[in-house]
Amino acid sequence: MPCHGAFSGQDCCRTLDQTGACSLGSHTNDTALPEYRLAPTSQLLLFGDFARTFLEGSWHVKRRSAAQSYDTLDVIAPNFKRRLSGVTATIARLVSIQVSSIPIAATGPGLPSDVPHLPLWRILFLSRRLRVWHARRNNDLLIGLLLKWLGISKLKVVFTSASPRTRTGWTRFLVSKCDEVIATNQVNADVMMRGCVIIPHGVDIECFFPSNEAASADEHLVIGCYGRIRPLKGTQDFVEAVCRLLPDHPNWSAVVMGRVLPRDRSFFDGLVERVEKAGLAGRIGFKPEVSLEDMPAAYRELAIYVAPSHLEGFGLTVAEALASGVPTIATRGVGAFDTLVDTPKNGLLYQPGDVVDLEAKLLQLMEDDELRGEMGHAARASAIERMSLEVEADQLVEVYRRLLTA
Template sequence: MGPANISAGNLQLIVPNLHRRYSGVTATNRMVAPKLAKMFRSAWLGPNAPDGIARIGFADLLRLRRRPTPVIWHARRNNEMIVGVLLRSLGWPLKLVFTSAAQRHHSWITRWLIGRMDAIIATSAISASFLKRKATVILHGVDTDSYAPPVDRASAFAEAGLPGRYAIGCFGRVRAQKGTDVFVDAMCRLLPRYPDFTAVVVGAITPEQQGFANDLKRRIEAAGLTSRILMTGELPIEEVPRWYQRLTIYAFTSRNEGFGLTLIEAMSAGNALVASRAGAAEVVVEDGVTGVLTPPGDVDALVAALEPLMRDPKAAAAMGERARAQVLEKFSLDAEANKIAAVYRDLSIPQKPIAR
């Protein structure tokens, strides 16, 4: 059952993660779920469970069917909403909550499912604007202890064995939606001018994106930069924070995004940030202070925003310090968890801290 003693009789919250591939949704779930588990008797259903929360399997759900008190089922994907609606129709005493990050009009099935939820959370006001019902806006938080600046960034960089003295990174699955091509094209123009920098692309290359990735590799080779633009592929979850610590600058290049968790991960790690105006960037980033905002998909604008920071790494470091301070003030996991807990309480699920 996992690290906590959870039984069907006292369970208050189920965190379903019905998606085998690791994704941004999984990452947000993994960070906030242990915080919620300190406030509610909680269990995680599905792969990629984090430490700090109990686990249950589908067989364990059978014990919940006829219990007298409700259990929160907090979905973040359509398939998780479908399972919750189905279970409740078959007699499970579930209160259904859905978190929406999408910044687009929803399909008919998503609208139908949303209409059957007991409460809706949106990760930004923009996401909320696409919903046809009332939603509580709760911005994501980040684990500021795990995603912390290194004691010595130069040593962290040296540990990776990369050429040069500084790193600039772009994290996320390698695909056009994430703007990986925008980043690579900008690096092909900038790196020849700044020999102290190495570029790092961290993220999975799925089979359907292999052609896209191969094209990027051809561009890198044509520019003579195969040793200075590193594509790591997918990394173990626990290794990602260290890669942020190796960066001086982070480029968020998404063309469209639900929230964009890497924004606040990079800021929390003290990276200078250049971000496209996608996802929550305009809410999270104070333009010119904690980062620089650019139009999505615009290579010229990305180059123009990155070059002053690459020219002056001390200025980049100062921006990273301001970004870290802003995350500590506004985007902590505790703040996110407390606001989610308030939504649960409104559904008559009492908060009962678990003795530790």
């Protein structure tokens, strides 16, 4: 079974790509990682010629089609965002598992080539029998509702909410037209202002597993922080904490890994400047977002994982780190962190933005090899017991079947 995660990367220097997004080029002495290729797509035309909307290309990527013929599909999982994200990772992971229980395929660009896939234009020619359209973004939801309202497809529309933000009037309108709404935790359910089924995210414990190599006393150890690099992710708190700690701990280094959007470029430059002023450019690295398949190995390189987010819908990287047997420090009251991190068994919690407390929690783990080992074992055990991806997949399939037979 393929492994699907959220982010990964390698040692790098900064460059600016043609889109204006800050990407990160690898050092010449590093091993190159496989390139992640995205299928081309036409722009979505919400009002107009829908035939053009469905010219989603897959000519340059060899894709695995759905195991069954397209016409027998019961569930369609749209993904109309080309950029890699946690939502894309969720769709890839779940569809690959759910296909063994129900006829399902994803549609849209940006997904790994081994995910069961329905070319978008083929939706126009599917038989008009009842299907489930499971959207996880507003645009994906809108397209499903338009397909339904225009009589192109006979659909039961499902929307998953993974955001704690108060919804706009437009989003509330779209959600009010759904046949079912799923929330990943109670906080996300509360902001929807309608009944929700709560199904937490899971993690593929067969792909995310601990390293078999025991750390030696003199080994160089790494602290990691993965995800989008921006203020709401708390990246600045992580960088500040490790800048204060690393000078007194020569066998430790740190890595920040994720994508930088153009609007966050000045923020990113400030982080790099802080590291350079601390004289730690060789010990605090910034890595780029790469393929989903490379994520499990990225966690196995870590001795400690930190999730310093100020706001999260769920926080999948914490579940992935725990499944990988990595002691985790996360922010209290953010996303599902309080549920995932059972302090002080598998990790530690601190108040968002409290750099002093984060520094203290890091120091506690950095200076206690035995504690890190105990937490790592507990982290893996907690993931197996409570965070299995199969549980999430099965619960979603139950929702699909209920809607299809209602």
